[in-house]
Amino acid sequence: xxxxxxxxxxxxxxxxxxxxxxxxxxxxxxxxxxxxxxxxxxxxxxxxxxxxxxxxxxxxxxxxxxxxxxxxxxxxxxxxxxxxxxxxxxxxxxxxxxxxxxxxxxxxxxxxxxxxxxxxxxxxxxxxxxxxxxxxxxxxxxxxxxxxxxxxxxxxxxxxxxxxxxxxxxxxxx
Numbered sequence: 697x698x699x700x701x702x703x704x705x706x707x708x709x710x711x712x713x714x715x716x717x718x719x720x721x722x723x724x725x726x727x728x729x730x731x732x733x734x735x736x737x738x739x740x741x742x743x744x745x746x747x748x749x750x751x752x753x754x755x756x757x758x759x760x761x762x763x764x765x766x767x768x769x770x771x772x773x774x775x776x777x778x779x780x781x782x783x784x785x786x787x788x789x790x791x792x793x794x795x796x797x798x799x800x801x802x803x804x805x806x807x808x809x810x811x812x813x814x815x816x817x818x819x820x821x822x823x824x825x826x827x828x829x830x831x832x833x834x835x836x837x838x839x840x841x842x843x844x845x846x847x848x849x850x851x852x853x854x855x856x857x858x859x860x861x862x863x864x865x866x867x868x869x870x
Contacts, residue, residue: 715844722843728850729833730857736868738821738828742798744867745819745830748772748779748790751801754863756856761786785810790817805834830864832857 734741744750749772758764761783770777778791787809794802798821805815815836822829834853838846 719840719843722838722846724838724840724843725835726838726846726849727833727835728853728857729831730854730861731829731831732861732865733824733827733829734865734868735827738798738823741821741828741830741864741868744864745801745821746773746795746797747801748777748792748803751819752779754860754867756859756863758783760856794818830861832861 744754749768751772752758752766758766758781761781764781764783764786766779766781768777768779772779772792773795775792775795778789780789781787788805788807790803790805792801793804793816794800800821801819803817805817807813807815813836815834817835818831818833820831820833822831842849
């Protein structure tokens with residue numbers, strides 16, 4: 697029993713030490729990006745990323761939320777267009793901040809639930825041989841208490857961005 701309690705004590709101590717190091721030394725700036733090469737010209741890829749409505753056909757985050765509903769303001773393909781989403785335990789808004797046709801869609805995210813927060817997202821298309829490289833990025837500022845969660849965030853973003861980009865690739869290469 698003493699050995700078990702020692703092990704638990706050491707684990708708790710390591711977690712506390714990690715959290716303190718993360719809080720003190722991890723940057724508050726969070727950036728994540730993932731890319732995929734799609735075997736299609738960027739004009740064809742743009743049809744699936746050039747508007748919020750098109751984006752929502754392959755966006756993996758909306759598929760994870762139960763009872764997901766969306767209300768659009770505009771068509772989603774002009775600066776200022778937006779949508780509001782609501783679902784079980786989740787609510788937020790995404791609005792278009794920049795459009796460079798066939799090259800870039802920039803958006804601002806406002807998370808309302810479960811936590812209030814803001815992030816910027818960009819989808820950038822660049823030629824890659826006979827195909828198109830799609831790079832999906834997100835940037836936000838972490839609160840002090842979120843800093844220790846960076847590795848978990850990276851893992852989740854890798855999974856979700858990977859799923860979304862693979863779905864985009866399937867849709868575009870049809």
